[in-house]
Amino acid sequence: MIHQYRAKGYNIVLDVYSGSVHLVDDITYDIIELFDKDKKYIKKEIQKLHNISNEEFEESLSEVESLKNQNLLFSKDDFKDITIDIDNKKTYLKAMCLNVSHTCNLSCEYCFAKGGRYHGPEAIMTWDVAKSAIDFLLKNSGSHFNLDIDFFGGEPLLNWELVKKTIDYARSKEEEYNKHFNFTLTTNGVLLDDEKIDYLNENMKNVVLSLDGRKEKHDEFRKTIDGRGSFDKIVPKFQKLVEKRGDKEYYMRGTFTANNLDFTEDIKTYLNLGFKRTSLEPVVGNSEEDYALKEEHLPKIYNEYEKLADMLIEAVDKDNKFIFYHYMIDLNNGPCVYKRISGCGSGSEYMAVTPTGDLYPCHQFVGNENFKIGDVYDGIKREDLISNFKKNNLYSQKKCRDCWAQMYCSGGCAANNFNAGGDINKIYDYGCKVFKKRIEMALAVKIHEFLRENEKEEDIS
Secondary structure, X not given: OEEEEEEOOEEEEEEOOOOOEEEEOHHHHHHHHOOOOOHHHHHHHHHHHHXXXXXXXXXXHXXXXXXXXXXXXXXXXXXXXXXXXXXXXXXXXXXXXXXXXXXXXXXXXXXOOOOOOOOOOOEEOOHHHHXXXXXXXXXXXXXXXXXXXXXXXXXXXXXXXXXXXXXXXXXXXXXXXXXXXXXXXXXXXXXXXXXXXXXXXXXXXXXXXXXOOOHHHHHXXXXXXXXXXXXXXXXXXXXXHHHHHOOOEEEEEEXXXXXXXXXXXXXXXXXXOOOOEEEEEEOOOOOOOOOOOXXXXXXXXXXXXXXXXXXXXXXXXXXXXXXXXXXXXXXXXXXXXXXXXXXXXXXXXXXXXXXXXXXXXXXXXXXXXXXXXXEOOOEEOOHHHHHHHHOOOHHHOHHHOOOOOHHHHOOOOHHHHHHHHOOOOOXXXXXXXXXXXXXXXXXXXXXXXXXXXXXXXXXXX
């Protein structure tokens, strides 16, 4: 399967199954587009379009045929049968999301967790639950060496002492179980102070900081309980954390809605504030809400992703690069083969734990009793749910089989599918359209970055 498009001055050809990305000239681009036709027809059309000689045509055609023979163009899908083994193979946990607090000190209008309470009463995770969750992960992690713990909420800093105690306990078990723990925490920043900033920077592999960009847009949705905006309260704290963090991972994580379709302006706000690791997610939820993204918004969203690509390209040219999470693509190795065929691992390799110890496929399913897998005390009670999530990958989705972006999204997000359409196996079409535009722009940016790096190396040599 081939996907061809033109972007940012480049002719780009993606060979879907091999993951190969090709930058080609106009003649080669058009030959590839006609490659399934008769050779005489291809030659006639190409010479009509480009006014080239027979020799020039044969040379370009030969290059395409050579790439095909190397399985770098028009390659076959060598992975479709492997997924059957993964569906049937026992999987082991390697990551858990600990919802240490089902309460929040902000009241964000679009929050999927409904004020951090996940459709239930306020709750704080106890030490017994946290300890049992770590034990459950260790005992069910199989041969995985690196284990990930995400501290989530609600607002996890509302249960700060438990966060620290859980990290200490997990670390104390590493040698005994021959494991290594990596920790991430997502925070709205309200409760950050110097002590917490230093601890997070020392102990967290990644910190996710929730900020929706411009002050007026952030404050419109991310309000304190008494209805005031939170931007001025949290930004100085985020700046201090990032400044002290050095080169360690962090992300500014925002949400864009129908009320800030011009979201590149929010990216500019991140950059102006000194934040160079950025992420903005399209809101997913009730289509009846005023802030919901709709079909008529797509042209504007596409244009914003184009503008964002221009911003990233300009930053590369000025040696002032920044990161946008969804534009991070590895041109050298392509999409991870395992992720291609297994999806994100929710419900099998990754689970969320509630304050009472209940297990769910991921944090976005918490509170929906139909997706309760079991608990950290008595283990898994719904093997059928685990089986359904394991099979939720690109090969189980009919709509994915003919989609050029399948190897990058791995069948999409089960939670987004469910939240938008009520079924983890019902593809969220709107999300697919947005995702494909992002991938096209991401590839164009990475090609530009690759060429500039090569130019620099040539200048040095």
